[in-house]
Amino acid sequence: xxxxxxxxxxxxxxxxxxxxxxxxxxxxxxxxxxxxxxxxxxxxxxxxxxxxxxxxxxxxxxxxxxxxxxxxxxxxxxxxxxxxxxxxxxxxxxxxxxxxxxxxxxxxx
Numbered sequence: 001x002x003x004x005x006x007x008x009x010x011x012x013x014x015x016x017x018x019x020x021x022x023x024x025x026x027x028x029x030x031x032x033x034x035x036x037x038x039x040x041x042x043x044x045x046x047x048x049x050x051x052x053x054x055x056x057x058x059x060x061x062x063x064x065x066x067x068x069x070x071x072x073x074x075x076x077x078x079x080x081x082x083x084x085x086x087x088x089x090x091x092x093x094x095x096x097x098x099x100x101x102x103x104x105x106x107x108x109x
Contacts, residue, residue: 020096025049028089035080042073046081048089 028048036043041061045054055077061070 017097021093024092024096025089028092031088033081033084033088035077035084037076037080038073042070042077044074044077044081046078046085048085048092050082050085050089052078052081 025048031048032045032053033047034043034045038061041058043054043056044052046052055074057070057074061073063069
């Protein structure tokens with residue numbers, strides 16, 4: 001079949017992609033994103049491994065009579081931080097695989 005890469009070439013490309021993806025995932029683990037809620041009263045920092053690294057809560061938002069509000073603010077900031085971390089990873093992975101023309105591998109074309 002003319003124009004089709006041979007299996008050896010495909011395997012070599014797949015190994016190169018795997019190596020690049022592993023390196024990228026390692027690098028993204030060191031990159032962070034920040035999200036906040038309540039006008040900056042709760043700030044969450046997460047990394048590319050979608051791990052929460054820190055949570056900062058301003059004293060003004062700590063009300064013993066309204067724990068539910070604080071819980072909601074924390075949950076909103078954490079969810080936003082994790083979404084931002086996931087988006088960062090997807091964007092970087094997309095850059096890595098952009099333009100690759102490997103038959104049979106959807107999403108890499």
